[in-house]
Amino acid sequence: MELVLSLGIGALVGSGVWLLLRPRTYQVIVGLSLIGYGVNLFIFSMGRLRVNAAPVLPEGGIPDPAAFADPVPQALVLTAIVIGFATTALFLVVLLASRGLTGSDHVDGREP
Amino acid sequence: MNLWHHLVIAPILLPLVTGALLLLFDERRHTLKSTLSIGSSFILIAISIALVRLADGGAETVYLLGNWEAPYGIVLVLDRLSALMILLTAALATAALVFAQARWHKAGPHFHSLFQFLLMGLNGAFLTGDLFNLFVFFEVVLSASYGLLLHGSGPQRVRAGLHYIAINLAASFLFLIGVSMIYGVTGTLNMADLVVRIAAVPPEDRFLLETGASILGVAFLVKAGMWPLCFWLPGAYSVAVAPVAAIFAVLSKMGIYVLLRLSPLLFGETAGSSAGFDDKWLFAGGVVTLAFGAIGVLASQAMVRLAAFSVLVSSGTLLVAVAMSDDRSTAAALYYMINSTLTIGALFLLIELLDRAQDPAAAVLSVTMEAYGDADEDEPEEEVGVTIPATLAILGVSFGICGILVSGLPPLSGFIGKFALLAAAVDVGNKITAAYWVFFAMLILSGLFAMIAMVRAGIRIFWAPVEIIVPRVRVIEFAPIAALLAACIWMTADAGPAMRYLDDTASSLHDPTGYVRAVLSHTPVAAPQGGTQ
Numbered sequence: 299m300e301l302v303l304s305l306g307i308g309a310l311v312g313s314g315v316w317l318l319l320r321p322r323t324y325q326v327i328v329g330l331s332l333i334g335y336g337v338n339l340f341i342f343s344m345g346r347l348r349v350n351a352a353p354v355l356p357e358g359g360i361p362d363p364a365a366f367a368d369p370v371p372q373a374l375v376l377t378a379i380v381i382g383f384a385t386t387a388l389f390l391v392v393l394l395a396s397r398g399l400t401g402s403d404h405v406d407g408r409e410p
Numbered sequence: 411m412n413l414w415h416h417l418v419i420a421p422i423l424l425p426l427v428t429g430a431l432l433l434l435f436d437e438r439r440h441t442l443k444s445t446l447s448i449g450s451s452f453i454l455i456a457i458s459i460a461l462v463r464l465a466d467g468g469a470e471t472v473y474l475l476g477n478w479e480a481p482y483g484i485v486l487v488l489d490r491l492s493a494l495m496i497l498l499t500a501a502l503a504t505a506a507l508v509f510a511q512a513r514w515h516k517a518g519p520h521f522h523s524l525f526q527f528l529l530m531g532l533n534g535a536f537l538t539g540d541l542f543n544l545f546v547f548f549e550v551v552l553s554a555s556y557g558l559l560l561h562g563s564g565p566q567r568v569r570a571g572l573h574y575i576a577i578n579l580a581a582s583f584l585f586l587i588g589v590s591m592i593y594g595v596t597g598t599l600n601m602a603d604l605v606v607r608i609a610a611v612p613p614e615d616r617f618l619l620e621t622g623a624s625i626l627g628v629a630f631l632v633k634a635g636m637w638p639l640c641f642w643l644p645g646a647y648s649v650a651v652a653p654v655a656a657i658f659a660v661l662s663k664m665g666i667y668v669l670l671r672l673s674p675l676l677f678g679e680t681a682g683s684s685a686g687f688d689d690k691w692l693f694a695g696g697v698v699t700l701a702f703g704a705i706g707v708l709a710s711q712a713m714v715r716l717a718a719f720s721v722l723v724s725s726g727t728l729l730v731a732v733a734m735s736d737d738r739s740t741a742a743a744l745y746y747m748i749n750s751t752l753t754i755g756a757l758f759l760l761i762e763l764l765d766r767a768q769d770p771a772a773a774v775l776s777v778t779m780e781a782y783g784d785a786d787e788d789e790p791e792e793e794v795g796v797t798i799p800a801t802l803a804i805l806g807v808s809f810g811i812c813g814i815l816v817s818g819l820p821p822l823s824g825f826i827g828k829f830a831l832l833a834a835a836v837d838v839g840n841k842i843t844a845a846y847w848v849f850f851a852m853l854i855l856s857g858l859f860a861m862i863a864m865v866r867a868g869i870r871i872f873w874a875p876v877e878i879i880v881p882r883v884r885v886i887e888f889a890p891i892a893a894l895l896a897a898c899i900w901m902t903a904d905a906g907p908a909m910r911y912l913d914d915t916a917s918s919l920h921d922p923t924g925y926v927r928a929v930l931s932h933t934p935v936a937a938p939q940g941g942t943q
């Protein structure tokens with residue numbers, strides 16, 4: 299599982315960085331989204347990978363903390379997803395404004 | 411727990427409530443909106459003065475959000491440094507808001523709301539005692555700053571905004587990676603708890619911890635504008651409208667603040683073998699940034715780019731001071747930071763007024779000179795006695811004061827800041843190495859370069875034109891500039907008490923035991939009697 303997850307994160311972030319360095323605004327925004335997914339998975343993995351372990355404790359005491367997954371990274375991922383979604387939407391608006399004002403989808407607003 | 415204690419969260423709540431309230435009014439009710447917004451920022455100044463007094467009592471004030479104990483819940487911590495930063499932000503923000511009344515607040519929708527949300531994010535970032543919460547407040551600041559940078563619209567702003575947003579989104583991902591790596595190694599995000607946990611990190615995990623901290627640091631260095639992460643900064647700051655550029659001067663200090671906070675806290679003497687691992691990187695980065703900024707200042711033809719490069723000069727100086735990491739240099743750095751933030755804020759506002767004194771052809775000329783070098787303008791002109799009108803005289807005096815402050819000449823506070831920094835660097839004892847000499851040289855050279863650039867700009871604006879266009883300047887535009895410069899002059903005159911406060915700030919920063927004890931030993935409020943629980 300560790301190998302699959304690391305390959306997944308690597309592929310997402312790698313393609314994201316490549317797209318981020320491309321000259322078209324659409325490629326940049328897709329690249330940023332891909333990096334975002336990779337980073338979210340990375341945060342998730344920092345709580346250690348567990349299978350079949352609940353992140354929520356049952357009511358009435360803690361039986362054995364080792365049997366549960368770490369809930370903090372999951373909460374962090376949730377926040378990161380929401381913030382990432384909002385900023386991507388905002389970036390999309392600026393991207394469209396740039397396209398409308400300059401008539402080009404190049405990141406510098408003009409063809410080189 | 412009394413009502414007074416809740417004052418700690420007021421700098422976050424007040425702008426939030428004001429900003430949200432302003433959304434409810436129609437965009438055309440300018441007077442109402444500006445009255446509320448400016449009123450709120452004046453209250454913020456009053457609150458922050460109260461907080462500075464509270465913090466100066468010595469003890470850190472801890473505020474448990476949600477009433478959970480420290481390592482588990484999120485805390486706000488008020489100490490001298492955060493109180494100082496809030497006061498600085500509030501002062502600059504009020505000046506910028508008053509200035510914006512003249513015209514800029516009408517240039518686009520929701521200026522005041524965005525501005526208030528920016529203040530909320532800044533204050534939150536200064537107060538929080540939790541790394542992930544810091545990320546959230548960073549995002550609040552950034553989202554608001556995206557909107558403010560685009561304020562006024564136009565192709566140039568949209569293009570600079572596009573770059574600014576892309577850079578900052580990428581930096582936010584680095585922030586997240588860094589935070590989660592630190593969590594993965596230590597299992598906590600509370601800053602005070604981290605101090606305890608980092609001391610106990612086993613040697614085989616140290617590398618991972620330092621990698622995480624470095625990645626986290628890169629996110630702050632992008633904000634602070636360390637070379638080579640600073641190429642976005644002059645472009646973005648120079649296209650922003652004047653009041654926004656002024657408040658952006660404090661935005662880059664947010665990155666410096668976090669470094670000042672985290673470097674001694676997490677990697678101070680308690681950190682074992684990781685102690686001070688960041689220092690040599692920050693030192694080298696700071697010196698290079700200083701050099702880059704100084705050359706940029708000298709190369710700038712347009713005034714606004716000169717001011718933007720001054721931000722980099724100030725960032726570079728501060729990064730070196732963070733790297734020196736001892737009490738005296740930190741105190742000097744704080745003094746320098748307050749002074750340079752106020753000065754650069756005032757300069758951005760002043761440039762807007764000075765640009766009106768230049769005819770449009772001169773503006774085109776300065777752009778051409780930017781591209782092709784100085785145009786040949788040595789045509790012998792017949793000298794006519796130009797009587798400088800009062801407006802220009804006032805602007806000229808302000809410009810002169812700005813120049814003295816930016817280049818750090820005596821007798822004003824820019825000189826005191828640089829002198830204190832040099833004195834602290836000389837006093838570190840026997841470890842004055844070649845690197846320090848390079849820093850001394852760069853600091854003095856950057857002052858010289860700033861002076862040359864300012865004098866050149868001054869001659870071009872005030873002396874060179876034969877027919878001076880007297881700019882229309884309203885009192886409401888000039889008053890904030892005068893207030894900011896007066897604050898700098900007051901810091902010169904009252905440098906003793908200010909340095910006393912900053913010395914205390916620096917010594918408590920470098921001795922985190924008080925901070926850690928205050929946060930970790932703070933007990934939640936008991937549940938009210940007679941409730942269900």
